[in-house]
Amino acid sequence: xxxxxxxxxxxxxxxxxxxxxxxxxxxxxxxxxxxxxxxxxxxxxxxxxxxxxxxxxxxxxxxxxxxxxxxxxxxxxxxxxxxxxxxxxxxxxxxxxxxxxxxxxxxxxxxxxxxxxxxxxxxxxxxxxxxxxxxxxxxxxxxxxxxxxxxxxxxxxxxxxxxxxxxxxxxxxxxxxxxxxxxxxxxxxxxxxxxxxxxxxxxxxxxxxxxxxxxxxxxxxxxxxxxxxxxxxxxxxxxxxxxxxxxxxxxxxxxxxxxxxxxxxxxxxxxxxxxxxxxxxxxxxxxxxxxxxx
Amino acid sequence: xxxxxxxxxxxxxxxxxxxxxxxxxxxxxxxxxxxxxxxxxxxxxxxxxxxxxxxxxxxxxxxxxxxxxxxxxxxxxxxxxxxxxxxxxxxxxxxxxxxxxxxxxxxxxxxxxxxxxxxxxxxxxxxxxxxxxxxxxxxxxxxxxxxxxxxxxxxxxxxxxxxxxxxxxxxxxxxxxxxxxxxxxxxxxxxxxxxxxxxxxxxxxxxxxxxxxxxxxxxxxxxxxxxxxxxxxxxxxxxxxxxxxxxxxxxxxxxxxxxxxxxxxxxxxxxxxxxxxxxxxxxxxxxxxxxxxxxxxxxxxxxxxxxxxxxxxxxxxxxxxxxxxxxxxxxxxxxxxxxxxxxxxxxxxxxxxxxxxxxxxxxx
Numbered sequence: 001x002x003x004x005x006x007x008x009x010x011x012x013x014x015x016x017x018x019x020x021x022x023x024x025x026x027x028x029x030x031x032x033x034x035x036x037x038x039x040x041x042x043x044x045x046x047x048x049x050x051x052x053x054x055x056x057x058x059x060x061x062x063x064x065x066x067x068x069x070x071x072x073x074x075x076x077x078x079x080x081x082x083x084x085x086x087x088x089x090x091x092x093x094x095x096x097x098x099x100x101x102x103x104x105x106x107x108x109x110x111x112x113x114x115x116x117x118x119x120x121x122x123x124x125x126x127x128x129x130x131x132x133x134x135x136x137x138x139x140x141x142x143x144x145x146x147x148x149x150x151x152x153x154x155x156x157x158x159x160x161x162x163x164x165x166x167x168x169x170x171x172x173x174x175x176x177x178x179x180x181x182x183x184x185x186x187x188x189x190x191x192x193x194x195x196x197x198x199x200x201x202x203x204x205x206x207x208x209x210x211x212x213x214x215x216x217x218x219x220x221x222x223x224x225x226x227x228x229x230x231x232x233x234x235x236x237x238x239x240x241x242x243x244x245x246x247x248x249x250x251x252x253x254x255x256x257x258x259x260x261x262x263x264x265x266x267x268x269x270x271x272x273x274x275x276x277x278x279x280x281x282x283x284x285x286x287x288x289x290x291x292x293x294x
Numbered sequence: 295x296x297x298x299x300x301x302x303x304x305x306x307x308x309x310x311x312x313x314x315x316x317x318x319x320x321x322x323x324x325x326x327x328x329x330x331x332x333x334x335x336x337x338x339x340x341x342x343x344x345x346x347x348x349x350x351x352x353x354x355x356x357x358x359x360x361x362x363x364x365x366x367x368x369x370x371x372x373x374x375x376x377x378x379x380x381x382x383x384x385x386x387x388x389x390x391x392x393x394x395x396x397x398x399x400x401x402x403x404x405x406x407x408x409x410x411x412x413x414x415x416x417x418x419x420x421x422x423x424x425x426x427x428x429x430x431x432x433x434x435x436x437x438x439x440x441x442x443x444x445x446x447x448x449x450x451x452x453x454x455x456x457x458x459x460x461x462x463x464x465x466x467x468x469x470x471x472x473x474x475x476x477x478x479x480x481x482x483x484x485x486x487x488x489x490x491x492x493x494x495x496x497x498x499x500x501x502x503x504x505x506x507x508x509x510x511x512x513x514x515x516x517x518x519x520x521x522x523x524x525x526x527x528x529x530x531x532x533x534x535x536x537x538x539x540x541x542x543x544x545x546x547x548x549x550x551x552x553x554x555x556x557x558x559x560x561x562x563x564x565x566x567x568x569x570x571x572x573x574x575x576x577x578x579x580x581x582x583x584x585x586x587x588x589x590x591x592x593x594x595x596x597x598x599x600x601x602x603x604x605x606x607x608x609x610x611x612x613x614x615x616x617x618x619x620x621x622x623x624x625x626x627x628x629x630x631x632x633x634x635x636x637x638x639x640x641x642x643x644x645x646x647x648x649x650x651x652x653x654x655x656x657x658x
Contacts, residue, residue, distance in 0.1 A: 048480040071302045075480045081473030097311055098481040100302045
């Protein structure tokens with residue numbers, strides 16, 4: 001389990017991280033979301049030791065991270081980069097060896113990763129000759145080549161087509177299945193919603209919410225319901241305890257003051273006509289996100 | 295977890311990995327191979343042309359006086375000019391009309407050889423027993439040769455230092471610009487990165503210098519300029535030794551300054567102070583190779599010592615301990631500069647965008 005405890009970091013007078021604390025559980029896919037400049041990249045850099053924190057600690061399974069331990073992390077920085085003039089395989093082997101693998105181990109690992117990511121045919125091409133999407137895959141391979149114990153990935157899905165997103169997701173799921181803690185950031189909230197087990201929301205350098213995805217949903221669930229009828233649903237407006245949020249003909253989205261009101265609405269609706277759909281509405285990740293960063 | 299454990303590479307292994315990559319990528323660059331080839335051809339051509347011009351001198355003239363005339367003619371290798379007196383023979387030698395003179399003297403050969411500044415080996419060798427030799431001037435190097443040697447040291451230092459210095463600068467900025475530096479920093483300590491870069495490029499630069507020196511040496515031997523080689527040889531060896539350390543000093547400065555910028559376009563301007571440090575010794579040694587004071591100062595200032603000290607060794611104006619003292623000074627400076635340079639380098643690496651201020655880069 002990777003744990004951050006009260007991390008603070010300033011650049012000059014600007015305080016970028018304020019008492020940032022959260023955990024990335026073993027085998028948990030943890031989504032890290034926040035607006036531009038919220039502090040995601042800085043947090044990740046602090047975890048990797050690329051930047052030092054002004055105060056606070058990062059621990060793995062209870063013990064504070066050392067430089068040695070960090071080399072067992074897999075890191076994909078926000079700013080993509082590989083040597084443009086080096087061949088893909090050669091580059092991965094180099095990075096693997098920098099992490100302490102032998103030439104043979106690194107080659108074997110790089111080969112199987114490239115195969116998995118669908119880049120095997122391009123392994124002897126230079127990075128600069130690859131398409132952006134393929135460069136992105138090579139970048140993911142670079143983060144994984146040394147078979148890391150912890151994964152920290154900044155925007156691993158940006159620039160990938162839907163098929164590549166699936167491929168990368170399945171690779172990452174292999175890691176969580178083995179108990180590797182995975183922290184990844186993304187602006188694509190739909191992907192985060194689909195993929196992550198846990199969620200950490202950061203805004204202005206502060207953690208605004210963190211926990212399991214379902215837990216957060218329940219926590220932020222309001223008593224909101226959706227109703228679809230074959231007639232006009234206008235009568236809802238005059239119903240006591242009901243606040244209509246959206247309305248269009250037979251469709252209405254509304255908040256209720258308690259669960260009993262919702263049941264009463266449903267009974268009335270069935271009397272007035274056919275009910276095509278009636279369901280409590282869970283907030284989407286993007287709604288929770290909007291709400292907590294406010 | 296089923297992950298295999300790998301041990302983190304040590305400082306030495308990591309450094310070598312980085313160095314090896316630098317060398318491999320450099321050797322793959324066509325531009326580099328071609329420019330090295332051109333440099334080697336120039337060196338070889340100048341040695342061979344110099345050899346050809348020196349290899350066909352007019353038959354050496356030898357002045358002889360009195361009873362020595364017969365002796366001189368019996369040597370059968372010289373055009374003998376008869377002089378009326380020993381003084382006249384001396385004047386002929388002094389004016390350069392003859393290479394040397396043979397005058398009646400004592401000793402087993404019964405003659406004395408008079409020469410300008412060194413015993414004429416041909417003449418001396420032709421006698422079975424060494425005759426007495428009288429030198430008119432103290433041993434000194436020919437002005438033209440001095441100029442050529444100065445130009446040679448200056449040019450080779452200038453070109454190699456600049457070529458590999460800018461290679462380092464570009465490789466630092468390439469890593470910053472492509473942002474791979476962040477992955478590298480997460481894998482190995484920054485000082486390993488810097489050390490590997492300096493090591494890799496120093497090996498290349500040094501290999502180039504040794505190649506040039508060897509080529510020049512072999513060229514001189516095969517074109518029959520072995521006397522010149524014996525003259526220049528020791529200073530070439532000193533040059534290689536000084537260059538090895540002097541280049542590390544420059545390499546650290548190139549790496550440190552280039553880490554302040556993030557775009558290739560800015561490399562030139564930010565490293566220009568270091569480039570000046572490379573150019574100044576080059577111009578100084580060309581303009582002041584016959585000025586003992588300037589050379590003496592140059593031979594102790596760490597930045598110009600790789601050119602200045604070998605020059606003085608060549609001229610014979612340096613005592614045996616002087617190169618050692620200057621080398622020690624150079625090494626101490628190099629250690630200091632590497633320490634400061636590595637701080638600038640690590641402070642600069644993650645700061646992309648605007649140029650990093652010097653004060654910021656030097657901050658702890």
